[in-house]
Amino acid sequence: MFIQTESTQDPATLKFLPGQQVLADGKLVFEDSALAAASPLAERLFAIPEVAKVSFGEDTIAVTKSRGEWQLLKPVIFGAIMEHFMSGAPTVRPTAEATVQSSSPGQQAQSNELVDVIKGALHEVIDPELGYNIADLGLIYDVSVEAGGEVCVTMTTTTPGxxxxxxxxxxxRDKVTGVPGVASVNVKLTYEPRWMPEMMSPEAKAHLGIT
Structure with missing residues (x-):
């Protein structure tokens, strides 16, 4: 079994592509280990102490870490994924299948486009202390769009408090609310993982003189 990886805009999140179907349809997100009982695969992944969040797509597994280096974590995650598929267990237990959020390809494309527009708008929010936009500073961890234009933005700050x-x-809130197609905005503040300068884009690092 050959598992590929794909980076995301969030340095703490990495996509794993096992080369076979993960879900029959839709998307399933496990925000913490307490919800993992619905999925044998999620249980295996959350057994890894550094794993903070897991989400499944039709052929992808996205893992968010709370700490540690990907160089060390990837082999452990590879092993957990391989063990799951070799076991023959379902990704989602039958009693939990109703929690999968299904969406048509057209709806998903519209959602992805809206996410891209929202991320563009977030470049207009400037951190007053660093004088640079919070998107390139790496303060935006996730942007998701639910049915009806409900948007959730998960973000952090450079330091707690x-x-x-x-x-x-x-x-x-102001910038996202102004994006056409957005009905409501929920801003979720988190410090897991803690922000580090390494999360900044090359442009932000250059602006702040970080090499």
């Missing part, structure tokens, strides 16, 4: 936390959160 940052005095600009409320300012940045409101800036995100």
């Amino acid at each position: 940052c005095p600009a936390t409320n300012y940045l959160g409101q800036g995100v």
Whole structure:
């Protein structure tokens, strides 16, 4: 079994492509280990201490880490995924299948387009302390769009208790609310994983003189 990986905009999240079907349709997200009982595969992944979040697509497995280096984590995750598929167990237990969020290809394409527009708008939110946009600073961890234009933005700040936390959160709400197609915005603040300068884009690092 050959498993490929694919990077994401969030340095803490990596996609694993096992080369076979993961879900028959839709998407399933496990925000923490307490929800993993619905999925044998999620249980195996959350048994790895560094795993903080798991999501499944039709042929992808996205894993978000809380700490550690991918170089060390990838072999462990590869092993968990391979063990699952070799066991013949389902990705989702039958009693939990109703929780899978199904969407047609057209709806998914529209959702992806809206996410891209939202991420573009977030480049207009400037961190007052660093003088650069929060998207390139790596403060935006995730943007998701649910049915009806409900948007959830998961973000962090450079330090817990940052005095600009409320300012940045409101800036995100204002910019995302102004995007056509957005009905509501929920801003989720997290410090897992903790922000590090390595999360910044090359442009942000250059602006701040970080090499």
